[in-house]
Amino acid sequence: MPSQQQLRWSQIKVGVTVIVAAITLAVLIFLLSGEVGVFTSKITLYTYVDNTEGLKIGAPVALQGLTIGNVKDILVVPGREFDPVQVTMRINTKYLFLLRSGKEGTKATIETAGVLGESFVDLDSKGAKGPQVKDGDTLENKNAPGLQDVVRSSQTTLENLNVLVNRLDRIVAQVENGPGTLNGVIYDPTLYKRANAILGEVQTLVNDVNGGKGTIGELLKDNTMARKLNATLDKINGIIDDANAGKGNLGLLLKDRTLYDNANGVVAKGNKLMDDINNGKGLIGKLAKDEVFAKKLDDTIDQLSKIAAKLNDTSKPGSLGLLIYNPSVYNNTDQLLIETRNLMKAIRENPKKYLTIHFKIF
Secondary structure (H helix, E strand, C coil): CCCHHHHHHHHHHHHHHHHHHHHHHHHHHHHHCCCCCCCCCEEEEEEEECCCCCCCCCCEEEECCEEEEEEEEEEECCCCCCCCEEEEEEEEHHHHHHCECCCCCCEEEEEECCCCCCEEEEEECCCCCCCECCCCCECEECCCCCHHHHHHHHHHHHHHHHHHHHHHHHHHHHHHHCCCHHHHHHHCHHHHHHHHHHHHHHHHHHHHHHCCCHHHHHHHHCHHHHHHHHHHHHHHHHHHHHHHHCCHHHHHHHHCHHHHHHHHHHHHHHHHHHHHHHCCCHHHHHHHHCHHHHHHHHHHHHHHHHHHHHHHCCCCCCHHHHHHHCHHHHHHHHHHHHHHHHHHHHHHHCHHHHHCCCCCCC
């Protein structure tokens, strides 16, 4: 029979074993609850949401899919109208260089692992700007639609799809039963016959083209047409080659430096002429810029117009008007010219008769 001391020692060993097992079980439970790295350094960060979407204390906090912490606490904060729920997170400090605070910093989103999975906090630092987070900072929230939102959206989509199917069903019924263009296209035999006739004509046209008939058929089948076209292309290529070589008028226009210089000189003179006109130089410049000269010229033209009007007025002709319109003046002038011509002729034939000078002395 064991002694009293052995019994006590056995009881002590059993007690120590139970205590060690309890501590081990507590540590395992603590680890399973989401605390990552019991002995690692952590900081506390906050985010505020309007709906936790089933998020629980101990849920993981992931950064781009990598678990870097867990949810420590979830509570409702009075006085916040749009996002009253505060989510407290414990984050491993070795990932702090990836996290940024501020409005352009890291965004926190409550996501769901799969359709029916548990919720967790997802941190997104892609394109994040700002200073590195520190203990007690708050991250901006960018909640994704929850499962209920997805279901409601799906229901709305199904309802819209049902409405669309009903409308299509009515359209098909109207096409089958009622008159209309689409009904005629589908069920009218006349339209089918016309379409068949058009296809027959198109087939005949294709056969004629393949047989070398018509302009297109000759172009495709006649070698003479092809040779003419080839010759024409050769001539065009020759003209282009001559132009590139500086031959002919076109070649000189493209290659002759003298012609270019002359054209450039003409353009320069034209520009100078336009400048002189704009500066009021020369007759055209004065006419364009000098108002006094333009007015004088306009007055002169008016006076000439009045003189021309008087000349055209046969009711009260002047001397010049009589000279222009009076036939007797014309006839007398013509007779005077004839007599003068006859006198000059007589003088040339017998100059002594008309050019002899007689001197008489007392």
